Amino acid sequence: MEKYLKKEELVSMEQRKRTTLINSVTGFKSLNLIATINKTLQANVAIFNSVIHLGADPALMGFIVRPDSVARHTLTNILETGFFTINHVNFYIYKNSHQTSARYPQEVSEFDACNLTADYKNDFPAPYVKESIIQIGLQFRERIKIELNGTNLVIGEIQQLYFPEEYWREDGYLDIEKAATMAGSGLDGYHITGLKERLRYAKATSEEV
Amino acid sequence: MEKYLKKEELVSMEQRKRTTLINSVTGFKSLNLIATINKTLQANVAIFNSVIHLGADPALMGFIVRPDSVARHTLTNILETGFFTINHVNFYIYKNSHQTSARYPQEVSEFDACNLTADYKNDFPAPYVKESIIQIGLQFRERIKIELNGTNLVIGEIQQLYFPEEYWREDGYLDIEKAATMAGSGLDGYHITGLKERLRYAKATSEEV
Numbered sequence: 173m174e175k176y177l178k179k180e181e182l183v184s185m186e187q188r189k190r191t192t193l194i195n196s197v198t199g200f201k202s203l204n205l206i207a208t209i210n211k212t213l214q215a216n217v218a219i220f221n222s223v224i225h226l227g228a229d230p231a232l233m234g235f236i237v238r239p240d241s242v243a244r245h246t247l248t249n250i251l252e253t254g255f256f257t258i259n260h261v262n263f264y265i266y267k268n269s270h271q272t273s274a275r276y277p278q279e280v281s282e283f284d285a286c287n288l289t290a291d292y293k294n295d296f297p298a299p300y301v302k303e304s305i306i307q308i309g310l311q312f313r314e315r316i317k318i319e320l321n322g323t324n325l326v327i328g329e330i331q332q333l334y335f336p337e338e339y340w341r342e343d344g345y346l347d348i349e350k351a352a353t354m355a356g357s358g359l360d361g362y363h364i365t366g367l368k369e370r371l372r373y374a375k376a377t378s379e380e381v
Numbered sequence: 382m383e384k385y386l387k388k389e390e391l392v393s394m395e396q397r398k399r400t401t402l403i404n405s406v407t408g409f410k411s412l413n414l415i416a417t418i419n420k421t422l423q424a425n426v427a428i429f430n431s432v433i434h435l436g437a438d439p440a441l442m443g444f445i446v447r448p449d450s451v452a453r454h455t456l457t458n459i460l461e462t463g464f465f466t467i468n469h470v471n472f473y474i475y476k477n478s479h480q481t482s483a484r485y486p487q488e489v490s491e492f493d494a495c496n497l498t499a500d501y502k503n504d505f506p507a508p509y510v511k512e513s514i515i516q517i518g519l520q521f522r523e524r525i526k527i528e529l530n531g532t533n534l535v536i537g538e539i540q541q542l543y544f545p546e547e548y549w550r551e552d553g554y555l556d557i558e559k560a561a562t563m564a565g566s567g568l569d570g571y572h573i574t575g576l577k578e579r580l581r582y583a584k585a586t587s588e589e590v
Contacts, residue, residue: 175546176503182440182539185553191437192553197517197542198434198442199411199469199557200564200574224431225410226445227530228403231391236435260408267580274583285585294385308406313529320522320536321436327529330391333406337384344394344401345567348408355409355564355574358554360581363564363574365409370569371476374483376494 192358200363201356203261205269206235207283207290207299208249215290215299217282218243219269221356223258231330233258233310238323242275247315247326254312255297256328259304262352266362268303296332305351307334345370401567409572410565412470414478415444416492416499416508417458424499424508426491427452428478430565432467440539442467442519447532451484456524456535463521464506465537468513471561475571477512505541514560516543554579 182190201221208216220243226232235258237247250256261269271286283290283299290299300307310328317324339347347367355363391399410430417425429452435441444467446456459465470478480495492499492508499508500516509516519537526533548556556576564572 173546175542175544175549177542179440179538179540182542187438189553190440193542193549193555194437194440194539195434196553196555196557197467197515197539197544198432199413199562200409201434202408202410204408222433223407224433224445225404225407226527226532227447228400229396230530231388231399231403232530233407236433238436263577266577270580271583274585276585280585306406314527316525316527316534318435318523318525318534318536321439321441323436325525325527325534327527329388330403330406331388333384333386333391333402335384335406337382340384340402344398344405345570346402346405348405348566349570349572353408354577355572357557357574357576358579360579361554361558362577362580363558364577365564365566365572365574367566368472368475368563368571368573370567371479371571372569374480376483376485376489 196358203354203356205259205261205272205301205304206246207257207259207301208246209253209298210249211252215281215283216245216249217272217288217301218246219261219272226327232327234325234327236323237326242273247324250312250326253297256310257298257300258308258310259301260306260348260351260353262305263354263364264352265303266354294332305336306348306353405567412563412565414468414470414481414510414513415455416466416468416510417455418462418507419458420461424490424492425454425458426481426497426510427455428470428481435536441536442539443534443536445532446535451482456533459521459535462506465519466507466509467517467519468510469515469557469560469562471514472563472573473561474512475563503541514545515557515562
């Protein structure tokens with residue numbers, strides 16, 4: 173049975189129910205841990221489901237953060253230090269990763285509270301998450317304020333990249349499924365994936381599908 | 382074996398290989414068909430893997446489009462008419478959906494070329510994709526230019542929402558996996574998913590994980 177909701181019905185829906193529904197309708201989401209340090213070198217890590225690809229040349233990634241959210245220290249630290257890391261959430265750490273969304277006192281590092289390990293390597297000025305199999309080090313490039321609802325798009329440029337060589341294909345494709353990377357749905361759904369297929373570059377002259 | 386790539390190695394990598402790699406490292410992506418019409422009522426539909434949730438109140442969604450890309454008519458049409466629809470790519474239409482990324486002549490509608498059906502309903506001024514199981518009608522709100530690489534973040538507000546009622550849970554969660562929604566990887570990977578679990582709202586007082 174098809175359900176049809178108009179804007180007016182969405183607006184009048186109980187707030188948490190609406191938030192959960194609207195968070196479901198974008199489709200599947202990336203799940204990443206973003207790690208930073210503050211001026212006093214205290215490490216912070218928080219889960220984000222809004223990391224997106226912005227471009228390959230320069231190699232830019234972005235994510236959305238709300239200044240009043242639990243994850244606000246991520247933004248503060250990035251603006252303070254200019255660096256952050258993005259680390260894929262995988263099958264072995266999805267519970268730990270989810271737990272980073274709890275509201276810990278500022279003096280508590282989520283690394284300790286959630287049983288994750290801060291990994292400092294190759295002189296990068298932000299910690300990686302050791303348990304993550306695909307890790308990306310970025311330099312902060314721009315913060316774009318979205319006035320419509322007070323959120324921010326934070327953009328960084330890739331400086332370092334770590335991944336298992338055996339999952340890297342000849343054409344550049346990295347098989348993130350093999351690295352146990354998970355996909356998210358709504359605010360709290362954690363999914364494993366099964367590759368159906370990789371499709372060839374589409375041409376207008378292809379046979380009709 | 383862990384592969385470590387520095388920025389300098391990324392910059393010097395063959396362009397298509399770098400693009401494919403950088404597109405893989407964000408994690409899983411949403412897969413959606415965005416449908417529009419132009420002033421002469423010709424329908425357009427194109428696949429996007431950058432749709433994200435921006436906020437629930439107001440209900441805002443965004444996506445990234447490059448003005449010189451194959452999908453540039455999507456942006457032109459949205460600026461012309463003020464409306465667009467977002468339709469989940471599912472298991473039954475992923476090949477048709479992928480085919481919309483081909484560079485068709487402007488007078489050809491991808492709906493016809495890719496064997497998809499434009500569905501006009503409830504007076505909405507943009508077509509839905511009939512074969513899509515979860516469909517969202519949006520009004521254009523803002524276009525934010527990202528000067529770093531010339532892309533655009535296009536933001537719309539949800540006006541209409543269609544989904545199977547039997548997949549809607551009491552708390553508002555919509556089980557998109559049950560609706561055969563797929564997840565994307567890289568530029569061409571199509572994945573089905575398996576829900577591992579939905580986790581409870583995380584509290585700082587929870588037992589250690």
